[in-house]
Each structure stands twice: as structure tokens, then as C-alpha cells.
Amino acid sequence: MFDSRVKELLGIKYPIFQGGMAWVATSELAAAVSEAGGLGIIAAGNAPGDYIREEIRKLKEMTDKPFGVNIMLLSPFAEDIVDIVCDEGVPVVTTGAGNPGKFLERFRKHNIKVIPVVPTVSLAKRLEKQGVDALIVEGTEAGGHIGELTTMALVPQVRDAVSIPVIAAGGIADGRGIIAALALGADGVQLGTRFVCSTEAKVHQNYKDKLINAKDRDALVTGRSTGHPVRVIKNQFTREFIELEKSGASIEDLEKMGSGRLRLAVVEGDVDKGSVMSGQIAGMISDIKPCNEIIQQLIQEAQQVLGRLNDLEGGEIHE
Numbered sequence: 001m002f003d004s005r006v007k008e009l010l011g012i013k014y015p016i017f018q019g020g021m022a023w024v025a026t027s028e029l030a031a032a033v034s035e036a037g038g039l040g041i042i043a044a045g046n047a048p049g050d051y052i053r054e055e056i057r058k059l060k061e062m063t064d065k066p067f068g069v070n071i072m073l074l075s076p077f078a079e080d081i082v083d084i085v086c087d088e089g090v091p092v093v094t095t096g097a098g099n100p101g102k103f104l105e106r107f108r109k110h111n112i113k114v115i116p117v118v119p120t121v122s123l124a125k126r127l128e129k130q131g132v133d134a135l136i137v138e139g140t141e142a143g144g145h146i147g148e149l150t151t152m153a154l155v156p157q158v159r160d161a162v163s164i165p166v167i168a169a170g171g172i173a174d175g176r177g178i179i180a181a182l183a184l185g186a187d188g189v190q191l192g193t194r195f196v197c198s199t200e201a202k203v204h205q206n207y208k209d210k211l212i213n214a215k216d217r218d219a220l221v222t223g224r225s226t227g228h229p230v231r232v233i234k235n236q237f238t239r240e241f242i243e244l245e246k247s248g249a250s251i252e253d254l255e256k257m258g259s260g261r262l263r264l265a266v267v268e269g270d271v272d273k274g275s276v277m278s279g280q281i282a283g284m285i286s287d288i289k290p291c292n293e294i295i296q297q298l299i300q301e302a303q304q305v306l307g308r309l310n311d312l313e314g315g316e317i318h319e
Contacts, residue, residue, distance in 0.1 A: 004165070004187045004188055005134075005165040005187045006134065006165050006167060006187045006188035007188075009113060009133060009134060009165060010039060010066050010091070010092060010113060011066050012034075012037065012038060012039050012065070012066055013037030013038075014037045014038050014295060014298075014299065015167070015187060015188025015189065016033075016037070016038035016039070016178075016188065016189055016190075016191065016295060016298065017038060017039045017041065017068075017094075017136070017167055017169075017188065017189070017190035017191070018030065018033040018038060018039065018040050018041050018190070018191065018192070018195045018291075019041065019070075019142075019169065019190050019191060019192030019195065020041045020042070020043040020044075020068075020069075020070025020094055020096070021043050021143075021144065021192050021196065021277070022043045022045030022046070022072070022144075022262060023043075023045065023203075023262055023263055023266040023267060024043065024196055024201060024202075024203055024266055025041055025042055025043035025070065026042065026043075026055060026201075026202050027042055027055040027056070027058040027059040027062065028058075028062070028200050028201075028202055029195060029198065029200050029201045029202065029291070030042045030059055030067050030068075031058075031059045031062035031063045031067070031200075032062075032198070032199075032200035032290065032291035032292070033195065033291050033295070034059075034063045034065035034066060034067045035062070035063045035065055035291075035292070036291045036292040036294075036295040036296075037065075037295060038291075038295055039066060039067065039068055039092065040059070040063075040065075040067045040068070041067065041068040041069065041070050041092075041094060042055050042056065042059060042067070042068070042069045042070065043069075043070045043072075044069060044070060044071050044072060044075065044077070044078075044081045045072055045075065046072065046075045046076070046077065047075075047077065048077050048080070049077055049080035049081055049083070049084050052069065052077075052081055052084055053084045053087075053088060056069065056084070056085070056088045056090060057088070066091050066092060067090070067091065067092065068090065068091070068092035068093060068094050068115075069081070069085050069090050069092075069093055069094075070093075070094045070095070070096065071085070071093060071094070071095050071096075071100070072095075072096055072097050073095055073096065073097050073098030073099070073100060074097040074098060082103050082106065082107075085110075085112065086106060086107070086109075086110045086112065089110070090112060091111075091112065091113065092112065092113045092114075092115065093107060093112050093113070093114050093115070094114075094115045094116065094117060094136060095114070095115075095116045095117065096116070096117040096145070097145070099116075099123075099126070099127070099130075100114060100116055100127075100132070101127075101130045104130060104131055104132070108131075113133040113134070114132045114133055115132065115133055115134045115135065115136055115167065116132055116135060116136065117135075117136040117138050117169070118135050118136065118137055118138070118158070119138055119140075119146070119147025119148070119149065119154070120147065120149065120154075121154070121157050121158055121161050124137065124158045124161060124162050125161050125162060128162045128163070128164050132164070133164065133165075134164050134165035134166065134167060134187070135158065135162065135164060135165070135166050135167065136167045136169050136190050137151075137154055137155050137158045137166050137167065137168055137169065137186070138151070138154075138169040138170045138190075139151025139152070139153075139154050139155070139168075139169070139170030139171055140170065140231075141170040141171030141231075141279055141280040141281065142169055142170035142171070142192065142231065142279050143192055143193050143219070143231050143232070143277045143278040143279040143282075144192070144230060144231060144277040145228060145229070145230055146170075146221065146229055146230070146231050150170075150171075151168055151169070151170040151171050151172070151181070151184075152180075152184065155168045155181065155184040155185060155186055156184045156185050159184065159185030159186070160185070165187040165188070166185060166186050166187055166188075167186060167187065167188040167189060167190050168181035168184065168186035168188070168189050168190070169189065169190035169191075169192070170279065171279060171280055171281055172189050172190070172191055172194075172281070173191060173193065173194045173279075173281040173284045173285060174194075174284065174297075174298065174301050175297075175298050175299070175300065175301020175302035175303070175304065175305050176301065176302075176305055177189070177281075178298060178301075178302045179302050179305045179306060179309070191298075192279060193211065193278050193279040193281055193282055193285065194281070194285060194294060195291065195294065196208065196211060196278075197211055197212060197285050197287070197288045198288065198289065198290065198291045198294055199288060199289060199290045199291070200290065200291055203266050204265070204266060204267060204268065204269030204271075205269065206265075206269035206270075206271045207265055207266055207269065207271055207276060208288055209271075210233055210235075210265075210271045210276050210278075211233065211276070211278055211282045211285055212285055212286060212287070212288070214233055214278065214282035214283050214285075215283050216280075216283040218233050218234055218282065218283065219231055219232065219233055219234075219278050219279060219280045219282055219283075220232065220233075220234050220238060222238055222241050222242060222245070222258075223241075223245070223254065223258070224245075225245050225251075225254070226245075226251045226254050226255065227251075228255075230258075230275070230277065231277065231278065231279065231280070232275050232276055232277050232278060233271075233276040233277075233278045233282065235271060235272050235273075235274075235276060236272040236273055237261060237272065237273050237274060237275060240257075241254070241257060241258065244257060258275065261273070261274050261275035262274065262275045262277060265277075
């Protein structure tokens with residue numbers, strides 16, 4: 001089950017990525033996931049280069065396992081971050097919010113594996129032609145900035161369109177999700193929300209409690225009219241934002257209202273007025289535990305699902 005191309009490509013024990021979540025994916029969380037056998041990822045977000053360099057060096061003191069840095073290509077510091085990951089010998093880069101094509105030659109010179117996040121088949125095909133190493137195929141069930149296609153619909157279509165490894169993301173929180181992703185053709189999975197509720201995630205307790213207490217319909221989407229939809233847990237902020245959006249407010253006014261809200265929730269713990277980004281699977285999460293326990297539970301659950309499916313082998317489907 002876990003002898004995938006992703007393991008061979010990156011030298012990791014399990015083909016499990018931790019999502020590059022701004023303000024959440026710090027060196028502590030990334031190091032813990034890498035130590036547990038997955039691929040831990042530091043999120044650069046809109047942070048300046050000096051901060052990311054320090055985070056990379058802190059991570060290297062905590063683990064010697066492979067890790068990655070997620071570069072948000074719309075960040076004003078994106079080019080600085082590219083310089084830093086090359087200087088610091090970061091083995092893997094994941095990217096979002098754009099096309100990393102202009103940086104690929106530099107990454108190759110430094111033996112950095114490049115794995116962009118894609119929400120469509122067309123972008124996946126274009127990036128494969130440009131020479132990326134793998135793709136994170138993210139469905140709309142994910143938290144934060146999202147596309148429109150579901151994981152179940154998107155992953156098999158990308159799998160049929162490209163030959164490089166595919167990592168499924170969006171709506172995955174347990175072993176059942178892992179096996180489902182593999183059945184759709186993925187070579188690995190990426191989890192975000194599940195790792196927010198880990199001991200090592202330096203996230204305000206209020207944020208973690210908000211996720212643990214979430215119900216199945218609490219994760220909704222704001223900002224569709226701006227062209228930058230975001231999945232979050234409903235609260236006072238989302239109600240006010242949606243009301244402003246429905247009133248026909250300008251994109252500028254909406255973006256101004258949303259500015260700084262993620263930090264307000266993650267760092268300061270204001271989960272009423274802050275943006276509590278989360279995937280639709282928040283309702284499945286009921287505890288906080290170390291990353292190593294999370295990953296071991298994922299593996300055990302996946303093996304149990306496989307065992308149950310094997311018990312069905314030889315069964316007949318009747319018309």
C-alpha cells in the first residue's frame with residue numbers, strides 16, 4: 001500500500017504530506033510530521049524572507065528527515081523565498097497561487113523537487129510539460145483558498161491526464177480517505193485540518209477547539225464574488241462578510257475586511273472575528289494528539305480498510 005512513487009521520489013516513509021497552511025505550518029509542526037515519517041512543510045505565506053530562513057534552520061535542528069517549504073507565489077516576498085530555499089538546501093518546494101515555471105530552472109540546479117498545488121486538469125497538464133516533479137491535486141473540500149472541483153471528481157481526471165505522481169488533497173482526515181484517494185489513482189495524500197489539531201501545531205487553543213466542536217455543515221465558503229473563495233468555519237466574521245458580499249460591496253472593500261483575519265484567529269485566538277480556515281472534514285476531528293500518533297492512526301485505519309475490502313474479494317456484483 002505504501003510502496004508509492006512519492007516515497008521513492010522524496011525519500012519519506014509514508015506518502016503523507018502536511019499541508020502548507022499560513023500561520024499554522026511552522027517549523028515545529030513540519031519537523032514533527034517529518035519525524036513521524038511524512039513530509040512536513042513550512043508555510044511561507046506572506047512572511048518575509050528572514051523569518052522563513054530562521055524557520056528552516058530551526059527545523060533542521062529538530063529533524064534530519066526530508067521536509068518542504070510552501071511558497072505562495074502571490075506573496076510580495078516570493079522571489080526572496082525562492083532565493084532562501086535554494087541557499088538553505090531545502091529538498092522539496094510546494095507552491096500555490098500561481099505557476100512556478102519561471103523558477104523551475106533554479107530549483108533544478110539546486111536539486112529541489114517541485115510539487116505545485118493544482119485545482120484543474122488544464123493546469124496539471126501545463127505544469128507537467130514544464131517539468132515539475134509531482135502534483136498536489138486539491139479538491140474544493142479543502143480549507144482555505146479553494147477551487148471548484150471536488151477531490152473525487154478531480155483526482156481521477158488528473159491521474160488520467162498526467163504521468164507524474166499525484167498527491168490527493170481536500171477532504172482527507174483518516175485511513176478511509178487515504179484508501180479512497182489511492183483508489184482514485186493518487187500516489188499519496190496531503191492533510192491540513194487534521195494536523196491543525198495536533199500537539200505540535202502552534203495554534204491558539206481556541207482555534208483547535210473551534211475545529212473539534214465543528215459540525216458537518218459548519219465549514220462554508222466566503223469570497224466567491226471576489227474570485228478568491230475561501231473555506232472557513234462559520235462565525236461572526238463570516239456572517240458579516242457574507243452580508244457585505246451580498247450587498248454588492250467592491251472587491252477592494254471585501255479584501256480589506258478579510259485582511260489579517262487569519263492571524264487574528266490562529267495567533268490571537270479570536271475565533272469570532274477571525275478567519276478560522278478549515279476543510280469540510282472538521283466534523284470528523286474529535287481530539288488533539290501528537291503528529292506521530294496521528295500518522296500511526298492513519299496507517300492503522302488504512303490497513304483496516306484494506307482488510308475489509310480484501311474480505312469482499314471474490315464477491316459478485318449482480319445486475
